[in-house]
Amino acid sequence: MTQELGPLARELSVSYYEDALPAHDQFHARRVRDVALRLARECDAAVDEDVLAAAAWLHDIGRPRERVGDIDDHDAWGATRAVELLEAEGVAPEHAAAVEHCIRAHSIRSSSPTPETIEAELLFDADKLDAAGARGLVRLACIVGERSGRAGERYAVIDDPSASDAPAPDRPDITLLREWAAERLDRLHTQPARRLGESRRQFMDQFLDRFEREAGLDGEA
Known part of the structure; x- marks a missing residue:
């Protein structure tokens, strides 16, 4: 080679x-x-x-x-x-x-399997970090779109399932974004990844809090 x-x-x-x-x-x-x-x-x-x-x-x-x-x-x-x-x-x-x-x-x-080498841990961590932070939010929304887009619609519904005739999900898609990001960040292996993950988590918390206020999901107009 x-x-x-x-x-x-x-x-x-x-x-x-x-x-x-x-x-x-x-x-x-x-x-x-x-x-x-x-x-x-x-x-x-x-x-x-x-x-x-x-x-x-x-x-x-x-x-x-x-x-x-x-x-x-x-x-x-x-x-x-x-x-x-x-x-x-x-x-x-x-x-x-x-x-x-x-x-x-x-x-x-x-x-x-559980990562057993430092290279495997780092790949796992980097992959999960791509679902966190500003870019990660866009990527998670793409994943939601892949899973919840309705046939015949150009865009997936993120915050208002009533816009579609399809059955409403158990909870708003914004909650899925929170849960998916947290699930990934909570499982990071390496210290450098956890440091970066914490920074990205803080940004996402701030963004999603505002998203919920604007969408009225927390009871505010």
Whole structure:
């Protein structure tokens, strides 16, 4: 292998994101890569940044297939496919295996293994941080749109489910944003990620408090 692992993984990943929706596209992968490397440089532990960058680029390559029902678990499928892609390019098996573990352990699903390496912890943390802060709020809204958009509507309904004839959710979508962000931030592994997460949590709390006031969700006009 003559090419660095991170750039190679980026090239290998691009075609898999062609049908991705905005919340899990190649730009999400790039943001996760950037934040993961930032966190790595703030860690006391030694980090293999090549493995980390490669795992970030490849971690969601299975998302488009999972979304349309072609596969059941994008973590497991993506991890296996990543190894196949990397080894076909001459990447050493130990490096491919390190990337594989990062991808398998990056999800908050109960079926996902616990991250057992610093690289896996950092990928997990960077992925979760992309659902926090100003940009994270936009991304979470995209995820809500993916899950609650109604057929025939151009936009998903965020704050007023009565605008659609579809059954109203159990609680306003704004509450889902709070809960999804908190669920992710509460599970961060590394100290640099927790510091960044706290800053982003504070911003989100302020923004969502104002959102609720403007939307009248807290009883105010």
